[in-house]
Amino acid sequence: MTAPPEKPPLLELDRVTRRFVLGGGLDPRRRRMVHAVEDVSLSLAPGETLAIVGESGCGKSTIARLAVGLSRPTLGEVRIDGVPARARLPRKLRRTVQFVSQNPWSALNRRKSIGHAIGQPLAVHGLCASAAERAARVAELLEQVGLPPEYAARRPAGVSGGELQRVTVARALAASPRAIVLDEPTASLDVGVKATLVNLLLDLRASLGLGYVLITHELDIARHLATHVAVMYLGRVVESGPAEEIFTSPRHPYTRMLLAAIPVPDPSRRGLVALSGEVPSAVNPPPGCAFHPRCPYAVDLCGRELPALVDIGDRRSACLRDTELLGTAATGDR
Secondary structure, rough: OOOOOOOOOOOOEEEEEEEEOOOOOOOOOOOOOEEEEEEEEEEOOOEEEEEEEOOOOHHHHHHHHHOOOOOOEEEHHHHHHHHOOOOOOOOHHOOOOOOOOOHHHOOOOOOOHHHHHHHHHHHHOOOOOOOHHHHHHHHHHHHHHHOOOHHHHOOOHHHHHHHHHHHHHHHHHHHHOOEEEEEEEOOOOOHHHHHHHHHHHHHHHHHOEEEEEEEEOHHHHHHHOOEEEEEOOOOOOEEEEEEHHHHHHHOOOHHHHHHHHOOOOOOOOOOOOOOOOOEEEEEOOOOOOOOHHOOOOOHHHHHHOOOOOOOEEOOOOOOOOOHHHOOOOOOOOO
16 A cells, blocks of 8 residues: 655745845946855644744754745745745645744734724634624734733723733634744743743644744753754754753754853753854855854864764764764863
8 A cells, every 4th residue: 555645744944045245236247145044954744843043143043034935045945835936826825834923012013993903804804704804803812812802892002011922823824824933923922021021832733733933042942842953054954953952962062052151050051051242144155064253172173174963863963073062062072
């Protein structure tokens, strides 16, 4: 008996590169190239949370924009359910991946009611036959994110930041997506409010089978939400794999140094070397491994040869000295 064909990933980035041209006017010799994302391959299955972590300027938000079609790749391909996103997608596929931005205040029209904001996707995608049906669905979505139905009549200025972020989640849910891209969803929230939102996202993932792409620099948030992690540095993925393995036994020197920077006592991180220096310019990235100017384990070869992202068990790592450095996480030895 022939086995059924394997289903494609819900969302897939296949060797995606995104570059931007800066300045120069009409003189091409004066133009500069920003290497925002270079040769990144990632995939997301239903019910998974892929956390993309790294310092500011590493390309996380560019990945988010590529995933939802707000930006097009210079090279490579983004696919939704196996269909290239560059093609004219059927309406159902256009609803598949939705977006929640970092700043809920700028994401909503302050002159319009919350009910109007949540109802817009319902109207655009033709998901409700009448205004009364749309109002009922808006009330249902508000309750789904833990807000009373009467919030539909309020305007964004009349609710707190945490409540407003839940409104943006409700708006994303209105299109009945299978995946949501969350771009720093907790960055502007207080600690207690962050916990409420994280618990909400966990509940929604369990009840609706959603997949999340979580863009964050907050590693404690990633640790609570993620099933898989991709660590980015200067536009490239340097390590990826199951979240538990990444957080408990990091392989790449950059991942180790990121974990050392988490301001929470953790015996498992004892001995990890903290980050130093600044992220290099994406206009003029260093030769070889981009991390080598800051890496305490770098040798001459690291400045000459670009490491490939290779499979090591069920994770991937891009370090020329990966095998040599096994066991040095706790000692800091070179």
